[in-house]
Amino acid sequence: MKFFNLNWLADFVQDVENKLSKRKEDKMFDTKKVGAKIAALRKQKDMTQMELADKMLVSYQAVSNWERGNTMPDISKLAELSNILGVSIEELLGSEKEARVVDKVVNHAEDVKMEEVASVAPLLKPSQVEDYAEKASEEPLDFSILVEMAPFLSSERLMAMAKQVKNLGMERLVVLAPFLESEQLSALISEHPEWKGNIGAILPLAPFLDEEALDKLVMQAMEGEVDGSSLVMLAPFLEETTLDALAGKLKGKGNAETIIGLAPFMSEAGLKNIAADLMKQGDIKLLRGLLPFLDLD
Numbered sequence: 001m002k003f004f005n006l007n008w009l010a011d012f013v014q015d016v017e018n019k020l021s022k023r024k025e026d027k028m029f030d031t032k033k034v035g036a037k038i039a040a041l042r043k044q045k046d047m048t049q050m051e052l053a054d055k056m057l058v059s060y061q062a063v064s065n066w067e068r069g070n071t072m073p074d075i076s077k078l079a080e081l082s083n084i085l086g087v088s089i090e091e092l093l094g095s096e097k098e099a100r101v102v103d104k105v106v107n108h109a110e111d112v113k114m115e116e117v118a119s120v121a122p123l124l125k126p127s128q129v130e131d132y133a134e135k136a137s138e139e140p141l142d143f144s145i146l147v148e149m150a151p152f153l154s155s156e157r158l159m160a161m162a163k164q165v166k167n168l169g170m171e172r173l174v175v176l177a178p179f180l181e182s183e184q185l186s187a188l189i190s191e192h193p194e195w196k197g198n199i200g201a202i203l204p205l206a207p208f209l210d211e212e213a214l215d216k217l218v219m220q221a222m223e224g225e226v227d228g229s230s231l232v233m234l235a236p237f238l239e240e241t242t243l244d245a246l247a248g249k250l251k252g253k254g255n256a257e258t259i260i261g262l263a264p265f266m267s268e269a270g271l272k273n274i275a276a277d278l279m280k281q282g283d284i285k286l287l288r289g290l291l292p293f294l295d296l297d
Contacts, residue, residue, distance in 0.1 A: 031122060032069035033094055039067040041085040041092075055084050075105055075123040114141065118148040126152060133157050141165050143172060150179040159184045168192075170201045177208035186213035190220075200230040206237045215242040222249060232261035244270030251277060251286075260289040268295055 042052050042063075049063045056063070056077060065071040073081050082089045090099035101116045102123070117124070117132045124132075129152045141164040150158055158179055162168060170192060177185055185208055189201075199221045206214055214237055221227075235243060243266045247259050251274060263271060271294055278287040 030069075030094070031072055034072065034092065035067045035069035037092060037094065038063075038081070038085070041087060042067075045085065052084065056081060072122045074125065075102055075120065075128075078102055078123070079106070114145050114149070118145045121149055121152045124152070126154070129153060130157055133161060143168070147175055150176060153179070155179060155181050155184055159188065162188060170205075174204050177205055180208070182208065182210040182213050185209060186217065189217060199227040199234065203230050203233055206234055209237070211237065211239050211242075215239055218242065218246070222246060228255060228258035228261070231258060235262050235265040238265070240265070240267040240270065243267075244273070247274055256283075256286040256289065259286065263290050263293040266293070 042049070047055075049067070050060050053060045053063045056073075058077075062071070062073075066073055078089050078092065082092050085092065088099070089102055090096050093099055093102070098119060101112070101120050104112050104116070105120060105124070105128070112132060114132070117129065121129055129149065133149070133153060134157070141161055143165050146158075146161055146165060149161075153161070158176065162173075162176060165172070170189075173185065173188060173192070180188070185205065189205065199218060202209075202214070202217055202221075209217070214234070218231070218234060218238060219242065231246065238246075243262050247262050247266060247270060250259050259274065266274075271290060275287060275290055275294060278284075278290070
């Protein structure tokens with residue numbers, strides 16, 4: 001059996017990661033560097049983390065996380081932090097461009113673009129990111145910006161914005177899938193022109209779909225030409241009742257290899273029904289292939 005080749009997916013995901021990394025180098029501040037800068041400036045002021053936390057009215061843990069680069073100060077606190085440490089916001093962030101964006105966001109400028117929101121998203125509250133996303137009017141929306149913002153958006157907003165992306169191929173859905181709910185992902189797949197009942201297209205998305213949604217998509221796909229290799233690879237993600245029904249549809253149509261591939265994941269009752277039909281039909285070859293999975297006691 002020739003299995004579905006996922007090399008294209010690995011290459012695509014790597015390409016997305018490379019592009020995002022390049023964007024961060026070119027346009028975004030580095031949280032680790034900003035954290036190290038905060039720590040160095042605090043020490044120059046001969047302050048402990050607790051003292052800085054008291055001045056900022058935040059927890060000691062918050063300052064510790066800033067300095068380790070795990071989190072960033074809220075955008076509304078950057079001016080206060082800069083004043084306490086005796087530097088400008090630009091010097092603190094290490095980026096003139098990001099400092100300008102911070103100023104625009106703090107002052108609620110009307111011309112803030114999604115690319116700028118993405119660049120300062122780690123500094124924004126989720127509600128602020130949502131507000132800017134709701135106002136977004138970029139058509140089409142750049143996919144790399146959407147991926148960059150995905151961790152900071154609600155799944156509902158991400159789904160709505162995904163529909164703004166031009167040429168949102170199935171492979172791009174794989175990158176967004178971890179941030180979407182199963183039913184949202186299923187809806188995007190069903191609406192996608194590349195779908196059209198193509199089992200192979202949803203194979204890399206299977207881990208992000210619940211059984212009910214995946215079963216429904218697979219049953220729809222079975223209305224067209226059967227992709228046996230992809231179906232077998234999907235078997236671990238499908239319910240037994242769905243697999244039993246699929247095997248029933250496949251029998252007697254030259255799909256012996258596919259049915260044997262599904263057998264380890266089928267119910268005992270489903271296997272016995274298939275075996276009984278095969279005995280009536282005299283299909284000894286396929287029956288022999290199913291024997292290792294049958295409980296003959």
